[in-house]
Amino acid sequence: MLTKQELEEFSAEANLLYLDHISIDCVVFGFHEGQMKVLMLKSKNEAGWQLPGGFVKKEEPIDVAATRILATRTGIDEIFLKQFHVFGDADRNRQHNEMYNKVVAPEKNFFSHRFISIGYYALVDFIDVNPTPDAFSELCTWRDLDDLPPFLLDHEQIFKTALDTLRLQLNYQPIGYNLMPKEFTMPELQKLYETILGTKLDRRNFQRRMLGFGILNKLEATRKGGAHKAPYLYSFDLDNYQAALKEGLKSGW
Amino acid sequence: MLTKQELEEFSAEANLLYLDHISIDCVVFGFHEGQMKVLMLKSKNEAGWQLPGGFVKKEEPIDVAATRILATRTGIDEIFLKQFHVFGDADRNRQHNEMYNKVVAPEKNFFSHRFISIGYYALVDFIDVNPTPDAFSELCTWRDLDDLPPFLLDHEQIFKTALDTLRLQLNYQPIGYNLMPKEFTMPELQKLYETILGTKLDRRNFQRRMLGFGILNKLEATRKGGAHKAPYLYSFDLDNYQAALKEGLKSGW
The missing domain is CATH 3.90.79.10 (Nucleoside Triphosphate Pyrophosphohydrolase)
Incomplete structure (x- = not known):
């Protein structure tokens, strides 16, 4: 005290x-x-x-x-x-x-x-x-x-x-720029969404929807070192990300 | 003064x-x-x-x-x-x-x-x-x-x-219950959205998306009296409307 x-x-x-x-x-x-x-x-x-x-x-x-x-x-x-x-x-x-x-x-x-x-x-x-x-x-x-x-x-x-x-x-604004490292895989981004929502998401729907927002850049490099096929790396497209923060994601009206 | x-x-x-x-x-x-x-x-x-x-x-x-x-x-x-x-x-x-x-x-x-x-x-x-x-x-x-x-x-x-x-x-919550009369046509609801957004919306997309939310009841009656084919009347399904207010519209994650 x-x-x-x-x-x-x-x-x-x-x-x-x-x-x-x-x-x-x-x-x-x-x-x-x-x-x-x-x-x-x-x-x-x-x-x-x-x-x-x-x-x-x-x-x-x-x-x-x-x-x-x-x-x-x-x-x-x-x-x-x-x-x-x-x-x-x-x-x-x-x-x-x-x-x-x-x-x-x-x-x-x-x-x-x-x-x-x-x-x-x-x-x-x-x-x-x-x-x-x-x-x-x-x-x-x-x-x-x-x-x-x-x-x-x-x-x-x-x-x-x-x-x-x-x-x-999550339904209308992008998230992740301040939480993810600069480069990340789609499963890593999905894990962030799942953690916030407290629920599992379908891998394919997540990827399709996320790419549809137009806020990600797919990079040339892949994530090396795992047992599986090396997953692609992504980064945020900052211009589109900022625009979506202001105006809402593309899935809107 | x-x-x-x-x-x-x-x-x-x-x-x-x-x-x-x-x-x-x-x-x-x-x-x-x-x-x-x-x-x-x-x-x-x-x-x-x-x-x-x-x-x-x-x-x-x-x-x-x-x-x-x-x-x-x-x-x-x-x-x-x-x-x-x-x-x-x-x-x-x-x-x-x-x-x-x-x-x-x-x-x-x-x-x-x-x-x-x-x-x-x-x-x-x-x-x-x-x-x-x-x-x-x-x-x-x-x-x-x-x-x-x-x-x-x-x-x-x-x-x-x-x-x-x-x-x-409008992207993630229902709207209209407090603004519309008890029964309304789809064009009347669309007009509300267009007024708030300050822009025209596509009639078919609007109807498809709005019905997909599952917050409307289609009524038996139609709106009589116009020159066109009488449009269907709708009312809000209050249970689903309230749930969507709390949890977000179905188009969410």
Whole structure:
């Protein structure tokens, strides 16, 4: 647990720096060896884990705040971040209001009131990230998507909403540029989709549909070294990929 | 322009009732006789129009606040509302900060600080709505999507983001239940899609794709009275429609 002095110092600074009532929480997805992972922090103060998060400076655009918060937790300055939902139940952080009000006088306590939290998700290259805990955490680390620890507050709902959003977006937006290595095989890309969707996909349908989107370049080289016929390598066609991010995939209306 | 006294009274009440720094703005789409319309308010204080909006009470969930705000502007208590984006540039409402700070002392003025605005869109049956202005507006009325008046603040960006969101969502979610009459012809439904997308669609592709989603019931009756062969009537299959809203349309992965 943080000491009374540490909490008072944090609150005094936060009251000066940040907007009240508004927080940011981030669901950071990383992909590594066929496994989807989520970046999480183990609390110093309670038995449970949180998503990386923080607050908005008084004159800071919210997207800049989200980027700053994630840079501090991951060491990556330019991260692909997307707002996906705002969590605004009246008592979503009551557990923390009460816990911190016992330590810091409520009129000084930055956590004494309600916070509406803006959810962002990020897709990152797993190997680029240097997980770094914040002042309230003893550990910041990757956790497997299918073996997540107990969440604090409404962070499980925030995580699930991010995953549902990602699953729906597979139907109309490209994905993978920030998660896959520069060159990859079709089975490797299919594994990413299967991991996000939590289900097996048909190999031929996947390949036909994916090629139909026109966002892949088939490379001359093949992946050598396996027992099977060497599979073709692909890379993303960045121009078409960016256009599809903006306008939706070609299968649209 | 509101008087100094009116503004001071509004501010005094708002400071007691509402969270600071957080507002809600709504893009209300209605469909009537093949024309998409947007609900807008003409300001009393400036030359320009705004979207319906308001604030969040100190102990009110944000979705409840959005529903309350729209009920006040439309007379409809249960409205299909969907959060789509948060607008959080640092100076998005500076124009109003400065205007109202000239009238009400900044330390008393509810509008003296920055507001982060949560955007909701609504799809409503045009004929159910009773447009009602708020204290800052002289008029609340429907405007045609292709002939919108000049917007105040960042409301044009809010409107455009809502329309872009709706267009993207046509690719993976059903639409129309809240916009169409109970029974409709395929050309009438196609007209709705064309209006949202701002483009013509191929009649046969539209019908094939729409029927493939499995969200329509073909009725026994036909639409009588036209010069052409009487077209079939359809209604939405609500169970399948709701499932597709949640899980995405069948054309998905």
